[in-house]
Amino acid sequence: MARADPGRTNGPDREIRLLKNPDGQWTARDLSVEVTAQGESREEALDNLDAVVAAVEGDGGHSPTDDEIRDLDVDPEVARTQEDDLPDILQ
Template identity: 45%
Template sequence: MSTGREIRLVEEDDGRWSAIDEETGVASHGDSREEALEMLDEAVALHKGEAGDPMTDENLRELGIDPDSVPDEPREPDAPWFDSEE
């Protein structure tokens, strides 16, 4: 049974691979298709909150980010960093 989710693999000019989860817009890359897919699995899990620890105000300050400038609730980015029409 298919879930209907799609992952796109792109071989770049330098021989590296990009993997893009079409549903979430999350992308990653690697030196091989396998590595790109492994990195994408981790990135999607982080994106969905299935892995990693939540960011704290202290973490943000350590990165030089004002915690008051970050929304409390997750939201979609204003514009995708990757245009799937290209």
């Protein structure tokens, strides 16, 4: 089931549009924050939407752990010491 988020996204004026697509996927759109997410079920679409809203509002995500970095076949020390600029998409 969808998580409750703090702040304006959990208030009584939060409006979400939920649609079942022709391919069977579900699309959830938060009309206040103006973001959209999809899932294979209604619950998954709503959970994904909550995660997107949290990320957009700065409440989501975390710095990767060394194990997560190693899972990508990258040395954590090298990853943290590179001085390359971020790609445009991440700036």
